[in-house]
Amino acid sequence: MSPAHPERNSVVEALDPPGPGPSPVGAPTVVAAGVAARAGGRLLFEGLDATVTAGQFVAVLGPNGAGKSTFLRMLLGLHPPAAGSLTVLGERPGRRNHDIGYLPQRRSFDSSVRIRGVDLVRLGVDGHRWGTPLPLVRRLFDRARFEQEQRHLDDVVARVGATAYGQRAIGEVSGGEQQRLLIAQALVRQPRLLLLDEPLDSLDLPNQQGVAALLQQISADGVTVVIVAHDVNPILGYLDQVIYIVGGRALAGPPETVITTENLSRLYGAPIEVIRTSSGQLVVVGQPDAASFHAH
Amino acid sequence: MLTEAWAGSVAAAARLSWDLHRDLRLVLQYPFMRNAFVAGAVAALMCGAIGWFAVLRGETYAAHTLASVAFPGASGAVYLGLAPLVGYFGFAVAGAALIAWLSPLGPGGGERHSATVGAVQAMALALGFWFVSLYQGFLSSLSGFLFGSFLGVTRDDVMVLAITALLALGLLAIVGRPLLFASVDPRVAEAAGVPVRAVSLLYLILLGCAVAEASQFTGVLLVLALLVVPAATASALTARPSVGLVLSVGLALVTVWAGLAAAYFTNRPVGFWVTSVGFAGYGLARGTASVRGRWTRRVVAA
Numbered sequence: 001m002s003p004a005h006p007e008r009n010s011v012v013e014a015l016d017p018p019g020p021g022p023s024p025v026g027a028p029t030v031v032a033a034g035v036a037a038r039a040g041g042r043l044l045f046e047g048l049d050a051t052v053t054a055g056q057f058v059a060v061l062g063p064n065g066a067g068k069s070t071f072l073r074m075l076l077g078l079h080p081p082a083a084g085s086l087t088v089l090g091e092r093p094g095r096r097n098h099d100i101g102y103l104p105q106r107r108s109f110d111s112s113v114r115i116r117g118v119d120l121v122r123l124g125v126d127g128h129r130w131g132t133p134l135p136l137v138r139r140l141f142d143r144a145r146f147e148q149e150q151r152h153l154d155d156v157v158a159r160v161g162a163t164a165y166g167q168r169a170i171g172e173v174s175g176g177e178q179q180r181l182l183i184a185q186a187l188v189r190q191p192r193l194l195l196l197d198e199p200l201d202s203l204d205l206p207n208q209q210g211v212a213a214l215l216q217q218i219s220a221d222g223v224t225v226v227i228v229a230h231d232v233n234p235i236l237g238y239l240d241q242v243i244y245i246v247g248g249r250a251l252a253g254p255p256e257t258v259i260t261t262e263n264l265s266r267l268y269g270a271p272i273e274v275i276r277t278s279s280g281q282l283v284v285v286g287q288p289d290a291a292s293f294h295a296h
Numbered sequence: 297m298l299t300e301a302w303a304g305s306v307a308a309a310a311r312l313s314w315d316l317h318r319d320l321r322l323v324l325q326y327p328f329m330r331n332a333f334v335a336g337a338v339a340a341l342m343c344g345a346i347g348w349f350a351v352l353r354g355e356t357y358a359a360h361t362l363a364s365v366a367f368p369g370a371s372g373a374v375y376l377g378l379a380p381l382v383g384y385f386g387f388a389v390a391g392a393a394l395i396a397w398l399s400p401l402g403p404g405g406g407e408r409h410s411a412t413v414g415a416v417q418a419m420a421l422a423l424g425f426w427f428v429s430l431y432q433g434f435l436s437s438l439s440g441f442l443f444g445s446f447l448g449v450t451r452d453d454v455m456v457l458a459i460t461a462l463l464a465l466g467l468l469a470i471v472g473r474p475l476l477f478a479s480v481d482p483r484v485a486e487a488a489g490v491p492v493r494a495v496s497l498l499y500l501i502l503l504g505c506a507v508a509e510a511s512q513f514t515g516v517l518l519v520l521a522l523l524v525v526p527a528a529t530a531s532a533l534t535a536r537p538s539v540g541l542v543l544s545v546g547l548a549l550v551t552v553w554a555g556l557a558a559a560y561f562t563n564r565p566v567g568f569w570v571t572s573v574g575f576a577g578y579g580l581a582r583g584t585a586s587v588r589g590r591w592t593r594r595v596v597a598a
C-alpha cells in the first residue's frame with residue numbers, strides 16, 4: 001500500500017465500511033499478457049502486460065482516444081481483446097461481473113429524468129434481476145431483509161456523502177452530486193473490483209480530493225480500484241500501479257518506475273517533467289491532458 | 297355509422313344531474329357503455345403502466361409513431377373485411393419490431409433512433425391514407441380511427457383487450473426491474489448482465505400493444521392522451537418509481553372513465569374528453585410541482 005494523504009476529507013469520515021468480501025490481499029485480480037485492443041477497425045494499443053493484485057489502487061492514464069475506456073470494457077467482457085490473454089478475478093472477462101462495480105465515462109442525467117438518486121443506487125444491487133419489486137409489499141412480507149438492505153443502502157449513500165440529496169430526483173442534482181451517487185451505485189454491490197472511468201471528471205478540486213481519498217480507503221479495505229484519470233496529480237499519492245496507454249503502446253508498473261521524465265516524454269513524444277516534492281510526492285508537469293484540465 | 301346516430305339520440309335524453317347514483321345508472325344502463333367502461337379500465341391499466349416507462353425512457357415519439365402505424369393497420373383490416381382490432385395489434389407490434397430492427401447500435405444510437413422513428417411514422421401515415429383512398433365507403437369511420445369512438449366496443453373486443461393486457465402486464469412485471477435499469481442507465485445495466493437490446497425490443501412491442509388498446513378509445517391521433525399524459529402527470533408529482541407507476545395507472549383510469557362519462561352526457565367525441573381531462577390533470581401537476589419546488593428552495597435558502 002502506498003502512503004495515504006495525511007489530510008482526510010469529511011466524506012471519508014462519514015463512513016463505516018459495508019464489510020464486503022474482498023479477496024485476500026495479494027491475490028491477482030487482473031492479469032493481462034500481451035493484450036491488444038482494436039476498435040472500429042483501428043489498433044488502439046498492443047503489448048499490455050500487467051498484473052493487478054487485490055486491494056491495489058491502479059490508474060489507467062493516457063490521452064483522449066488512446067483506448068482507456070475500451071480497456072475497462074474489455075475487463076467487463078464487453079469488448080474482446082484483439083490479441084493476448086486477459087483474466088479477471090480468475091476467469092475470463094465477463095464471467096465475474098457481479099463482483100465488479102462499474103462507472104462508465106461521463107454520464108449525466110438531465111432534469112427530465114424523474115427517478116431518485118437512491119433508486120439508481122439500489123439498481124446497482126439488484127437491477128439485473130427479473131421481476132418488479134413493490135417496496136410496500138416487501139416491507140409487509142419480508143420486513144427483516146428489506147430493512148437490512150435499506151440500511152446497507154443508506155450506509156453506502158452516506159459513505160459517498162450523498163445522504164442530503166439522495167432522495168431528490170437524479171436529474172435535479174448537480175453533476176458532481178450525480179457522480180457521487182453513481183459511485184455509490186458501483187459500490188453498493190460490494191464489489192471486489194471497482195472500474196471507474198474518469199470519476200473525477202465533473203468534480204471541482206476539493207471534491208476531487210474527497211473522492212480520491214474515499215477510493216483510496218475503499219482499496220485499503222481490500223477492493224481493487226482501477227480508475228481512468230485525465231489528470232494524474234490528484235491521485236498520484238495513492239497509486240500502487242499505473243497503466244499508461246499512449247501512441248499504440250501500453251506500459252504498466254509502479255508509479256515510481258513508470259512515471260518518470262524519460263518514460264512520459266518518450267510515450268507522449270513531448271517534453272514532460274516529473275518532479276518529486278519535498279514531501280515525497282510526484283507531480284507531473286507539462287502533461288498534455290493535465291494542461292488542458294488546468295486551463296479551465 | 298348507424299350506432300353512432302342511435303347512441304346520439306339516446307345520449308341526448310341523458311342529462312347530468314347532482315344525483316351521482318342516478319347519473320351512474322344512466323351511464324351504465326346500456327351494454328355498449330358497460331363494455332366501454334370495462335375496456336377503458338383495461339386500456340388504462342395497460343397504458344398507465346407501460347406509459348410510465350415511455351416517459352422515463354423518453355419514448356413518447358415512438359409511442360406516437362406506433363399509433364400512426366396502427367392507423368394503416370386498422371384501415372387495411374377494414375378494407376380486407378377483418379376486425380379493426382386485428383389491424384391495430386398486427387401493425388403496432390410489427391411497427392415496434394421494425395423500429396427496433398432499423399435503430400442503429402452503438403454510440404450515439406439514441407440520437408439517431410428518433411430519425412428512424414420519424415421515417416417509420418411518415419411511411420405508416422402514407423400507407424394508412426393509401427388504404428383509405430382504396431376504400432371510399434369507410435370514410436365515415438375515418439374520424440373514429442383518428443379521434444376515437446367507444447360505441448363499437450363489443451363483448452368479444454373486451455375479452456381480446458383484457459387477455460392482451462393480462463399478457464402484456466405479465467411480461468412487464470417480469471422485466472420491470474431490468475427494464476428500469478436499462479432505461480435510466482443502459483451501460484451499467486449491460487455490464488451487470490441485463491440483455492439491454494432484447495429488453496428494449498420487448499418494451500417496444502409492449503408499447504405497440506398498449507397503443508393498439510388505447511387507439512380503440514382515443515383514436516390514433518390522441519393515443520398520447522392516455523399513454524403519456526397520465527404518466528407524465530405522475531412523474532411530475534413523484535420521483536419514486538413504485539409510487540409513480542401506481543399513480544400513473546390510477547390517473548389513466550380516472551381519465552378514461554371521466555372522459556367516457558363526459559362523452560356520454562355531452563354527446564361529444566370521447567377523444568376530446570379523455571384528452572381534456574388528462575391535460576387538466578397534467579397542468580395541475582406541473583403547477584403543483586413548480587410551486588412545491590419554489591417553496592422547498594425558499595425553505596432551503598432560509
Ligand SMILES: Nc1ncnc2c1ncn2[C@@H]1O[C@H](COP(=O)(O)OP(=O)(O)O)[C@@H](O)[C@H]1O
Binds near residue numbers: 065066067068
Ligand atoms: N464500439 C466502437 N466502435 C468503433 N470505434 C470505437 C468503439 N469504441 C471505441 N472506439 C474508438 O476507439 C478509440 C478509443 O476510444 P476510448 O477507449 O473511448 O478512448 P479513451 O477512453 O482513451 O479516450 C476512439 O477513437 C473511439 O472512437
Ligand SMILES: [Mg+2]
Binds near residue numbers: 068
Ligand atoms: Mg474514455
